[in-house]
Amino acid sequence: VTGALASELADVVGPAHVLTARDVVAGYEVDWTGRWHGRASLVVRPGTAEEVAAVLRACAARPIPVVAQGGNTGLVGGAVPFDAVVLSTTRLSELQPVDEGSAQMTVGAGVTLSALQQHAEGAGLAFAVDLAARDTATVGGMVATNAGGLHVLRHGPMRAQVAGLEAVLPDGRVISRLAGLLKDNTGYDLSGLLVGSEGTLAIVTSARLRLVPPPAARVTALLGVSGTEEAVARTASVWRAGIGLEAAELFYDDGLALVCSMTGLAPPFGRRRPPAYLLLECAGPQDPTAALAELVADAADSAVAGDARGRAALWAYRERHTEAIGAIGVPHKLDVSVPPGVLPRFAAEARRLIEAAGARAVLFGHVADGNLHVNVVGPDPEDNTLDGAVLRAAVRHGGTISAEHGIGRAKTPWLELSRSPAELATMTAIKAAFDPAGLLNPGVLLPGPPAG
Numbered sequence: 001v002t003g004a005l006a007s008e009l010a011d012v013v014g015p016a017h018v019l020t021a022r023d024v025v026a027g028y029e030v031d032w033t034g035r036w037h038g039r040a041s042l043v044v045r046p047g048t049a050e051e052v053a054a055v056l057r058a059c060a061a062r063p064i065p066v067v068a069q070g071g072n073t074g075l076v077g078g079a080v081p082f083d084a085v086v087l088s089t090t091r092l093s094e095l096q097p098v099d100e101g102s103a104q105m106t107v108g109a110g111v112t113l114s115a116l117q118q119h120a121e122g123a124g125l126a127f128a129v130d131l132a133a134r135d136t137a138t139v140g141g142m143v144a145t146n147a148g149g150l151h152v153l154r155h156g157p158m159r160a161q162v163a164g165l166e167a168v169l170p171d172g173r174v175i176s177r178l179a180g181l182l183k184d185n186t187g188y189d190l191s192g193l194l195v196g197s198e199g200t201l202a203i204v205t206s207a208r209l210r211l212v213p214p215p216a217a218r219v220t221a222l223l224g225v226s227g228t229e230e231a232v233a234r235t236a237s238v239w240r241a242g243i244g245l246e247a248a249e250l251f252y253d254d255g256l257a258l259v260c261s262m263t264g265l266a267p268p269f270g271r272r273r274p275p276a277y278l279l280l281e282c283a284g285p286q287d288p289t290a291a292l293a294e295l296v297a298d299a300a301d302s303a304v305a306g307d308a309r310g311r312a313a314l315w316a317y318r319e320r321h322t323e324a325i326g327a328i329g330v331p332h333k334l335d336v337s338v339p340p341g342v343l344p345r346f347a348a349e350a351r352r353l354i355e356a357a358g359a360r361a362v363l364f365g366h367v368a369d370g371n372l373h374v375n376v377v378g379p380d381p382e383d384n385t386l387d388g389a390v391l392r393a394a395v396r397h398g399g400t401i402s403a404e405h406g407i408g409r410a411k412t413p414w415l416e417l418s419r420s421p422a423e424l425a426t427m428t429a430i431k432a433a434f435d436p437a438g439l440l441n442p443g444v445l446l447p448g449p450p451a452g
């Protein structure tokens with residue numbers, strides 16, 4: 001089957017874009033964390049929506065499942081193929097000119113976040129979503145996971161930036177909502193439905209995205225704090241001051257020590273080692289530096305930077321957590337959110353649960369969103385015991401099992417903790433309406449046939 005399919009797909013996309021050599025395909029079979037290993041029949045790299053449609057028609061005729069893969073930076077195993085074709089979107093990389101009248105732009109699903117950011121900046125505008133995987137994560141992956149990132153508290157997640165999508169249904173039909181109309185009440189919002197659908201309903205080929213005015217000034221402060229409670233309280237008071245709070249990131253002394261030892265960075269406050277750290281960033285048309293400095297003046301330890309280099313140096317302590325954690329083992333990444341007021345209690349309980357089981361916990365997160373990334377290092381990749389315990393604790397504290405990474409393969413066993421039977425039945429019916437043969441990403445998001 002693979003040989004016949006490969007040659008049919010080669011006629012569609014060109015032989016250079018159908019990959020079958022085992023050593024090349026292997027790179028598409030494992031996720032960023034190394035926790036999920038699958039198997040692909042082949043990798044196909046279409047360059048247009050029409051080619052995507054022809055690829056999907058060929059796969060539907062077999063039938064053989066298809067897994068969309070963008071930058072493969074997803075953290076829940078959602079882009080890993082299990083006896084499926086990998087449809088790599090990286091050649092869908094068209095950047096259309098910025099439409100300055102609407103402050104929107106249409107871009108291909110394979111465009112990386114940093115390419116998108118630079119393109120917007122070239123037109124004197126900015127893209128509101130930012131995250132540390134910016135050089136590799138793609139627009140299609142960010143749409144499909146409804147990526148959150150660093151600026152949700154100010155601008156909302158990916159969903160809030162999407163003015164419309166073009167996508168190909170599993171049978172090869174194309175739906176296109178790229179006019180960018182702010183008002184269009186003509187029934188079900190199909191683009192909205194695809195946001196967060198994790199490649200299970202359709203393959204996104206282009207996105208019409210909203211842009212925002214770039215702030216004239218930006219300032220970052222790193223504070224040493226006594227713990228989660230102080231971080232939550234300080235974040236709320238800076239937000240209330242109305243000085244354009246754009247990011248509020250929390251991490252802890254053990255995570256900082258790990259980052260410093262893995263990267264060679266010097267600790268920010270020399271020998272002084274506060275229990276936790278809060279990174280705040282404000283941006284706006286007026287320079288927020290003096291106001292932010294005044295608000296944090298009573299912190300025992302603080303550093304404030306307004307220039308790009310100084311800000312990047314402060315951000316590195318937070319942004320290099322993910323790679324530092326990856327260097328000590330294969331992490332179980334449990335991205336949860338709870339109401340911010342409950343965050344101190346939840347963070348303490350999650351740490352207790354993990355450490356009591358003899359595993360290592362590294363916590364960090366987006367504090368204003370109540371979003372904690374709970375990283376568990378120690379248990380085997382297949383051992384889900386602590387995953388379940390932490391996710392159940394998040395739900396007990398009024399939260400959700402996934403804040404921004406999605407369900408993927410990692411969290412399907414616990415989806416019912418966050419979704420009622422009526423919601424699950426409705427989601428299953430939506431899946432059947434888009435993909436009646438179950439060909440797109442089976443086993444991801446909704447429980448499907450067993451993997452492997």
Ligand SMILES: Cc1cc2nc3c(=O)[nH]c(=O)nc-3n(C[C@H](O)[C@H](O)[C@H](O)COP(=O)(O)OP(=O)(O)OC[C@H]3O[C@@H](n4cnc5c(N)ncnc54)[C@H](O)[C@@H]3O)c2cc1C
Pocket residue numbers: 032067068069070071072073074075078079089109130131132133136137138139140141142143144145146147148149150198199200202203204205322323404405408441444
């Ligand atoms: C260092 C690091 C930091 C990160 N920080 C954040 C963060 O702050 N916030 C956050 O939300 N996430 C974060 N992530 C997770 C990840 O970057 C995002 O989930 C991102 O949106 C994934 O994009 P991708 O192109 O790599 O998608 P992939 O990993 O390739 O795919 C992710 C999912 O989307 C589907 N998909 C991909 N492309 C398409 C398409 N065109 N059509 C339909 N489905 C598609 C896949 O099938 C899969 O289910 C981080 C990851 C890393 C490694």
